[in-house]
Amino acid sequence: MTQDLNVIIVGGGRVGFQTTAILADRGHDITVVERDPEVCDAIADEYVATIIQGDATDPAILEQADVERADVIAGLTASTGVNLAVCLEAKEMNGGGIRTIARVERLGGEEYTRFVDDVVFPERAGARMAANEIVGGDVESISDVTETLDIMQVRVADGAPAAGKRLADVNFPTGTLVVSDDDGERIAGPETTLDPGKRYVVAVEPDVADEVMNLLRG
C-alpha cells in the first residue's frame, strides 16, 4: 500500500549514483550493488542507500540485495550484458513480480524489452538535455518515449513560416502532431493559431524534425 518503492540499483557509477540520489530524495528505499570498493565508499559517504559490495551477476551477491522484497531492479552498469543478466536473475529469484529496467549502450536497444520491462539509454537523455541547453530554451525535448519519437516544447519564432497561422492552414509533414495550444491548457485543434512567442508541445518523428523546425522557427 505504501508508495515507497524498494529499488535495487546495480552499478553505482555516474548514472547509478545520480539515479540513487534522486530516488532517495523522493523517499524510496534503495539498495546499490557495486563492484568497486572505492565507489562503494563514496556512496556510503552520501548516506543515500544500503550498499552491497560485489559482482551483481553472482547470484550470491544479488541475493543479498533482498531481491524477494524489491519492487524494481535497474541494471545501470556500463555493460548492457551485465544489466540484462542481473535483470533476468532478479526476475527468476523474485518469482517474476519485480519490474526490471536495463541500461543499454546504443540506440535501438529497444529489442531488449522482450526480456526486461524497460530500457534506458542515458547518453541519449543526456544528449537531449545538452541539445536543449544549446538551443537555449526555444526548443526543449520534454521526454524520451519509445523508440525515437521526440516530444518537445517549441517556441514559435517571429517571422517563422507558420507563425500566426491556424493549424488548419499549415501543412506539417506526416509524422508531426501539434499537441497543445499556446497556454498548454487545451489539446490543439484545427482552429489553434501558432502565435509567435508562445510555446507549443509538438510530437515529431526524427526524420521530419528539421522541416517542423523550419516551419515553427524559420
Next chain:
Amino acid sequence: MSSGSHGERKPEAELGLLDATMIGMGAMIGAGIFVLTGLATEIAGPAAIAVFALNGVVTAFTGLSYAELASAIPKSGGGYAFVREVFDDLSSFLMGWMLWFAYMIAGALYALGFAPNFLELLHVYGLAPAPGQVGAITLPVVEAAVPVSVGLAFTAVLLLVALNAASTAASGSVETIFTLVKVAILVVFVAFGALSPMFSTAEFQPLFPVDGSAFAIIPAMGLTFIAFEGYDLITTVTEEVKNPRENIPKAIFLSLAVTVVVYLAVVTVAVGTLGAQGLAEAGEAGIAQAATEFMPTGLPVIQNGGAIIVFGAVFSTLTALNAVVIASSRVAFSMGREGQLLPSIGQLHHRFGTPFVAILASAVVMLASVALPTKSAGNMSSLFFLLSFIVVNGAVIRLRRERPDMKRPYEMPYYPAPPVLGILLNLVLTSVLIWYLVQTDPLALVLSVGWILLGGLAYVGLNRYRSSGEASGSLADPGASETTAEPVPGEDD
C-alpha cells in the same frame, strides 16, 4: 500523498556531531535521572549507583549494534527501520509495535515525572502546599476526583502533542541548547552536593535495602533501563546528520558515555546527601528534594538555590516528553509508510506538514497512560525497550550472516560477542523484570500483554484490509511523473 515531488520532505543535513549527541542525551538526561533515581533507590537502596553503572554496560552492547546498523542502513526510522530491512513482516511489525509503545509509555512516564516536580517548584516558592499534601481536583462533570498530578501530566502531554501536531519539530540546535542547560543544572547539583556537609557524612551502608539482597539490583535495572534509550532517538534523525558515516556511531557512543558519567555523579550525590531512605520516600521528585536540602538559600531573585534544580527537573521532563512525542510519532509514521499501519498514519498533514495522524494516534495512548502509577509506566516502557533492543541485536547477527557483502562503514569490534551479550543480558533483565512484575505490578504486566495481543489483532486486521484493497486494484502509482508504467508490487509489499 505524492512521493514524487518532495517525498518525505527530507530536511537538509544540518546536524553536527554535537547536535546528534545532544539529541541522544536529551531524552536520557531528561527524565531517567530526575524521575527514576528515587524509584530505583526504593528498590535497590544505595546500590542504585551500581544499577545505573551496570545498565550503562548492558546497553553499550546494543549501542554497538545500533552504530553498525545506522552506518549501513541510511534510514531515519530508528530501530524499527533497521529491523524492517532484515526481518519478515510479522517480526518487523511487532518490533515497531513494541518500540512505538515503549516511546508512548515513556511519554507518560516523563509526564508523570513532570507533575510532582512542577508541584515541588510551586512549593519552593510557596505557591502550593508540599507535593504530598496536594489533594485532588473535583471535576463536577464526571463526578470523580482527579489527582492534581495526573491532571498536570495530562495537560503537559496535551500541550506538547498540540505543539508537535501543528508545527514541525524543533530543530536540532534548539535540542542542543536544551540538553546543555540540563547538563549544566546537573553539574551545579553535583558540585554543590559533593561540597555540602551532608555529603561528607554520606552513608552508603548498608549498600542494599534491609529486606533485599544484591539481587534487588536487577529489577531496579529493569525499571531504569529506559534511562538509556537515547541512541534509538539518534537513529531517528540520522538522515539529517552531517557526515553520518562517522558521526552517528560517534554520537551514539558519546551520548552513552557522557550519560553514564552524569548519572553516576548525580546518583552518588543524591544518595550521599538525602540518604537512600529519604530519596526512596521522595520518589519521582527525589533529586529535586535532595537539592532543596543542600543548595544555598537566600539568593537574589530565585531565593532558594534548590529551585534551580527543581526547575531543571521540570525543564528536563518536559523536553524529554517533547522528544518522545516526536520519537513515538516517527515510529508510527515509519510503520505507516511501510504499510504496516494504516496508510493515513504514514502521511504528512497537508497544512501543518507534520505526521499529524501518527501524532494523534500516539497521543491517545499517552494520554490514557498518565493514569498509570509512575512505576508501572517505567516498568512497562523499560520492558518494551528491552524487547525491542533484543530484536535489534538479532538484526545485526542476521544481517552479518545473510548479507556478508553489505557495506558497513562502521563495523563493531569483537563480533559476534557484543550482540550475543546484548541479547543475553537483555533477556536476563527482561525475565527478571517480568518476574518482578508478576510479584508486584500485575497491572503493568496485563497491559503489556494486552498491547502485544492488540498488535496481533492489528496485524491480522491490516493484512485483511490490505488484501481487500489490493483486490480492488487501488494501488496508486508511485507518483513519480516520469514513470509511465505501474509498478508491480511484490507479494509481500
